[in-house]
Amino acid sequence: MSLIEKLNWRYATKQMDASKVVPQEKIDTITEAIRLSASSMGLQPYNLLVIQDKETLAKIQPVAYNQPQITAATALVIFAAWDVATPERINKYIQLIASERGVSEESLAGFKGMIDGAVAKLDEASAFNWMARQAYIALGTGLAAAAVEGVDATPMEGFNNAALDELLNLSAKGLKSVLLMPLGYRDEAKDYLAKAKKVRKPVDELVVAL
Numbered sequence: 001m002s003l004i005e006k007l008n009w010r011y012a013t014k015q016m017d018a019s020k021v022v023p024q025e026k027i028d029t030i031t032e033a034i035r036l037s038a039s040s041m042g043l044q045p046y047n048l049l050v051i052q053d054k055e056t057l058a059k060i061q062p063v064a065y066n067q068p069q070i071t072a073a074t075a076l077v078i079f080a081a082w083d084v085a086t087p088e089r090i091n092k093y094i095q096l097i098a099s100e101r102g103v104s105e106e107s108l109a110g111f112k113g114m115i116d117g118a119v120a121k122l123d124e125a126s127a128f129n130w131m132a133r134q135a136y137i138a139l140g141t142g143l144a145a146a147a148v149e150g151v152d153a154t155p156m157e158g159f160n161n162a163a164l165d166e167l168l169n170l171s172a173k174g175l176k177s178v179l180l181m182p183l184g185y186r187d188e189a190k191d192y193l194a195k196a197k198k199v200r201k202p203v204d205e206l207v208v209a210l
Contacts, residue, residue: 003148008198010147012154015191016072016184026149027075027183033145034077037138041115043093045085045131046138047175049078049168063167064159064180073182077142078164079135080175085119085127128176135178142181156180 001009031050039045051057052075061070070076082089094112098105119127139155146153157179164170164177188194200206 003144006147006150007144010143010153011193011196011198013069013152013182013184013186013191014154014193015187016069016152016182017187018072018184020074020185022074022151022183022185026151029149030142030145030151030153030183031077034138034142037141039134039137040130041111041118042097043085043090043115044134044138045089046079046081046135046178047173049080051076051078059167060164063163064156067156067158069154069156069182069184070180072187073184075183077181077183078168078177079139079179079181080170080173080177081128081131081135083128083171083174083176084124085131086174087116090115090119132176132178139179139181146181146183151183152186154180154182156182 027050031048034048037044051060054071057071057073057076060076061067064070090112093115094105094108097103097108097111122130143153143155159177159180161177165175168177170177186194
């Protein structure tokens with residue numbers, strides 16, 4: 001199937017079949033695609049938590065308003081943005097570039113200054129919102145990758161962020177949860193949307209001519 005066919009196939013799955021397990025290699029491919037996702041300045045100011053332990057998923061479900069996908073999924077991907085873009089985090093990114101590209105950190109001083117300047121002009125709330133938006137970009141890549149792999153995925157904003165952060169002790173990692181993405185296989189017998197026609201704006205309404 002082509003990418004367009006795969007995107008037509010995917011939808012925000014409401015009911016997943018807990019008896020069907022997503023192979024680990026598919027989960028790994030999806031997380032690798034997310035790792036390679038676009039990100040402003042390449043900074044990737046977020047982390048992923050890939051949770052497959054059923055006891056942990058059962059604890060998360062009430063925090064996510066008891067949505068059934070949480071426990072029926074094979075894995076739950078949590079996108080968690082940095083709480084603060086600290087100098088240490090930015091320095092670590094610069095060090096990674098230097099290492100991967102075989103250049104000196106000194107040669108990246110201009111680029112580092114650009115990142116520092118972009119972050120410095122934002123207050124804490126605005127900086128977090130910017131970092132959270134980077135997680136949304138990564139989510140889009142994850143949804144497309146899941147579709148290519150024939151795996152169902154559901155983008156979720158509907159959960160108590162503060163409660164999830166407390167449950168998983170994310171503050172100790174300098175993170176705040178932003179999005180959830182359960183990975184599993186649709187239960188066509190129970191999901192009323194499984195065979196529903198996909199509804200999107202036609203191209204001539206979506207693309208605005210100037």
